[in-house]
Amino acid sequence: MPAAGLSTAHSIVEPTPLARRIAGTIVIAYAVLALIPLVWIGLTSIKSPPDSISYPPKVLPWVDFEPTIEGYCNLFTTRSRQTPEYIASLPPADDRCEALARGKGMVVVGPSNYVPRFVNSVVIAFGSTVLAVVLGTLAAYGFSRFRVPLKDDLLFFILSTRMMPPIAVAIPIFLMYRELGLSDTRLGMILLYTSVNVSLAVWLLKGFIDEIPREYEEAAMIDGYTRLQAFVKVVLPQATTGIAATAIFCLIFAWNEYAFAVLLTSGSAQTAPPFIPIIIGEGGQDWPAVAAGTTLFLLPILAFTILLRKQLLRGITFGAVRK
Amino acid sequence: MPRTLNTLAERAAAATPQAVARRVRGLSDRAVAWAFISPTIVLLLAINIFPLVWTIWLSFTNYRANRPNAPVRWIGGDWYTDILTNPDIWVAMQVTARFVIASIAIQTVLGFTLAWLIDRRFRGHGVWTTVILLPMMLSPAVVGNFWTFLYQPQIGLFNYMVSFVTGVPPSSFQMLGDVTLSPWAIVIVDTWMWTPYVMLICVAGLRSIPEHIYEAAEIDRASAWRRFWSITLPMALPFIMLAVLFRGIENFKMFDMVNLLTGGGPGSTTEVASITLKREAFEKWRTGYSSAFAIILFVTVFGLANIYVKALNRVKQR
Amino acid sequence: MKRLLATLGAVIAAVGIAAPAQDAQAQGKTLTLCWAAWDPANALVELSKDFTAQSGVNMKFEFVPWPNFADRMLNELNSKGRLCDLLIGDSQWIGGSAENGHYVKLNDFFAREGIKIDDFMPATVAGYASWPKGTPNYWALPAMGDALGWTYRKDWFARPDIQAAFKQRFNRDIAPPKTQAELKDIAEFFQGREIDGKRVYGAAIFTERGSEGITMGVANALHTHGFKYQDPNKPYSMEGFVNSAASVAGLDFYKQLYKCCTPPGYSNSYMQEGLDAFKSGQVALQMNWFAFFPGLHKDPNVGGDRIGFFVNPPGPAGRGSQLGGQGISVVSYSQNRTEALQYIKWFASADVQKKWWSLGGYSCHKAVLEDPNFASTAPFARDFLTAMGEVVDFWAEPSYAQLLLAMQKRIHDFVVADQGTAKQALDLLIQDWTKVFKEDGKI
DSSP states (O other): OHHHHHHHHTOTTSOOHHHHHHHHHHHHHHHHHHHHHHHHHHHHHTSOHHHHTOSSOOOSBTTTBOOOSHHHHHHHEEEEEOOHHHHHTSOOOOSHHHHHHHHTTEEEEEEOSHHHHHHHHHHHHHHHHHHHHHHHHHHHHHHHHSOOTTHHHHHHHHHHGGGSOHHHHHHHHHHHHHHHTOTTOHHHHHHHHHHHHHHHHHHHHHHHHHTSOHHHHHHHHHTTOOHHHHIIIIIHHHTHHHHHHHHHHHHHHHHHOOHHHHHHOSSTTOOHHHHGGGOBOSSSBOHHHHHHHHHHHHHHHHHHHHHTHHHHHHHHHHHHHHO | OHHHHHHHHHHHHHSOHHHHHHHHTTOOHHHHHHHHHHHHHHHHIIIIIHHHHHHHHHTTBOOOTTOTTSOOOBOTTHHHHHHHTOHHHHHHHHHHHHHHHHHHHHHHHHHHHHHHHHTTOOTTHHHHHHHHHHHHHSOHHHHHHHHHHHTOTTTOHHHHHHHHHHOOOGGGOOTTTOTTTHHHHHHHHHHHHHHHHHHHHHHHHHHTSOHHHHHHHHHTTOOHHHHIIIIIHHHHHHHHHHHHHHHHHHHHSOOHHHHHHTTTOSTTTTOOHHHHHHIIIIISOOHHHHHHHHHHHHHHHHHHHHHHHHHHHHHHHO | OHHHHHHHHHHHHHHHHHHHHHHHHHHTOEEEEEEESSHHHHHHHHHHHHHHHHHOOEEEEEEEOHHHHHHHHHHHHHTTOOSOSEEEEEGGGHHHHHHTTOBOOOHHHHHHHTOOGGGBOHHHIIIIIBSSTTSSOBSOEEEEOOBEEEEEEHHHHTOHHHHHHHHHHHSSOOOSOSSHHHHHHHHHHHTTOEETTEEOEEEEOOOOOSSSHHHHHHHHHHHHHTOOSSBTTBTTOOTTTTTSHHHHHHHHHHHHHHHHHSOTTOSSOOHHHHHHHHHTTOEEEEEEEGGGHHHHHTOTTTOGGGEEEEOOOOBTTBOOEEBOOEEEEEBTTOSOHHHHHHHHHHHHSHHHHHHHHHHTOOOOBHHHHTSTTHHHHSTTHHHHHHHHTTEEOOOOSTTHHHHHHHHHHHHHHHHTTOOSOHHHHHHHHHHHHHHHHHHTTOO
């Protein structure tokens, strides 16, 4: 009885091929739809400003529009419109961006602030991630292995600090940093992001460390290791995946953060998120330049997500489900 | 205080493990525990607790951060009465509530559906899950800013696609400028970004259901419909509720995306609480007033979250 | 773990190095100048190359777009930030910045260096440099004169088909408007019209909600209809002035203009959106700051012969233009005060001011403005002088931001979000403003 055999083979736990195909089609359709805005960011970054705002939209490079590096040029430079006589009085253009600008009746007057902002993003995101993960690992181990007075209250408190709206946190931090001279400094931002991230790090890592059997360390300590050596040589290697997953989370938060950055930094320590929306060209937002800035800013995270998706998935579901 | 914290953090960091080990070899577990936990506690004390206490104190004064030299006066609970009786604040709270409810309702339905479909384990579901995940990894500010471009009435891709599907002229509706549409413009972007998050947690929930329960149901010849309502949904419910909790807290605090998409406009149609707070604190510089508002918001989130967690625990125990 | 700690150490070291590195830079003499991100700022970068060549002091620039400019820079000042050595701050900030010690008082410096404030146009000194208003206490040097004017498509106005159609409809020749009512007629006339196969619209006006846009825009309508901020005889008394019948008419006029004659999606537009609309050939009229006119005049698509300019036309209550423009100040938290003052001294000289005007900046220097040939140096030069002679500014009180935000909300709620009537909006505005003045102890 092949029919009956088929039906038992495809129990509810094993959906039928048709159901699978339908499910797959719907999910893929959603995924493609959700990808469109991201693809559009990339496409806009290689369009000229007129192409970027044409109607109907131009979709295919080389077919509908000629790709150009103008957006990237505009992202990295500041330009000023000048009279043809003034431009004619200048020495010939020495690079492609300058030439492109001259072609539009403008001169490049200097570099834009995008690169310093991007560097700030890198330093602050990595600095705060490393700090948060180190502090978080230590504290998580402490909470996991030792009896700490008021442990549950402390843990609950650590987590509840994340319920404060960022603007509410920013008010006293603004005043505090003003007194300490930490306003608009990388150190100030690193400390702030660390304090936000450390609560998540402790919570996630405590879960990971809880899963490592105590017997391992105890055995090591019987062999003559100190507690600290046991921690370094036994626990840490076991917790690597958890630490990696936590680090990705901290990094993504710090990389993407906007509210604190826009309120507490103005230039020297400003990161890319508050800067990218205010990239403007001559009159109006320069959408290809904004798209170029956005593309460069998103690429590292896209790469991270795709390369480290296993750890990421584990971290998200693990963190959520434990809480 | 941050001075000590700074040196503590540095001290902890600069010392190599060997050096620490040598110094603390004789330390008891108790000492190790405190050595491990205290840096975090000190950091949180300096950058969370102390500011929180300060905010509470400020909320009873007329302090303004843009007049550092003006005398600070204790005014008691005046700001609290002022805020709780201010109709504009209540409008902002309603806007926030509507945004939270609408966005989360849609994300939950959509996220759970997607999770259920992914749980059919079609070929390549892992890859497509990662693709769906991408939006939630990105900076809401940076991407939200780009959405203002997609929403442009004449040149925006969103309007173009809507008009392509429905036949409505693309410049006949303005997602960001229209009083009725602008709240939805925000909900759409939020949904686009955060449905994957709900989806992931729901996938975890669905995977946590032991197969033997389904097998038992099959032996009872329960229909697929009944299996869904009596097994799948109830057993995944704690997970769904968790996702709702996290999204709820996040969206209650929502600032970046709204700030970049509409800035609270048109008029005050999309002025969520965080935007009002930002205006009071960092544009009008009414530090005392905004501190009181901040405390009210914090207590609200905290209170609602706690009530919700109680409900969640009850569901879990069932 | 070792590796983690090593990385951490490296990061802390890097941060530690980064802080002194900034100081080291300062010793190598780099000045940071903060301003809004717009055409004149880029022209200033070009101009400042001369300063670097002459003095050896390098210049760095922080330009923030207008919608974020006030927030960002006032935040910077209030946090006692050291980002900006020089700040070209908006006219309304002068009260707060003077009273809270953000700006260096320049009187002694002017006296020492022989800089005569009388060399600058009186309206700009009053608007951008002095506080309290009307006293000889100077906190800035007028850097950029500005007012809110209009541009129009001269080439469209010159088309026979347009001229005929206009004449038929209004029984007069199409020309730059002489009254606010004519302005609306022209905008209505162009709204939805096909020109060269393209649908065009009437006017690009300011409707921005977040910073100051709609307040600036509506001011051009309000003042010409008879709006007054306060009783001239009784300061801070606003009843019957802010919400007078004339003010209500002005506000209603602006709303009608918004409803009838703006391009689709024009609910949150400020100067940049106006430029976009005008440059892409979408609108016949554009409200915008004079600051942009040099750039527009040089525009390859709509500049040259295709663009014309006019001063905000008078309304039932006469003339009035919203004041824009800024003075340049030395930030008191700057660690490079000497070099910053040196820059101001350089900038104040007549020759530099002349080049400033030629590159596209609106000099406020009499050597430029009172030159007999000034009016012929640019098609908008004469209009600029006219406009600067009739400017009205928003409150310059230390609480200006609160006053401004209240107005933004009330006006936008009425004009764009259709809430209540004009009278109600202005009544609410008086309530809001009264509350601010009470908190400040002014009433």
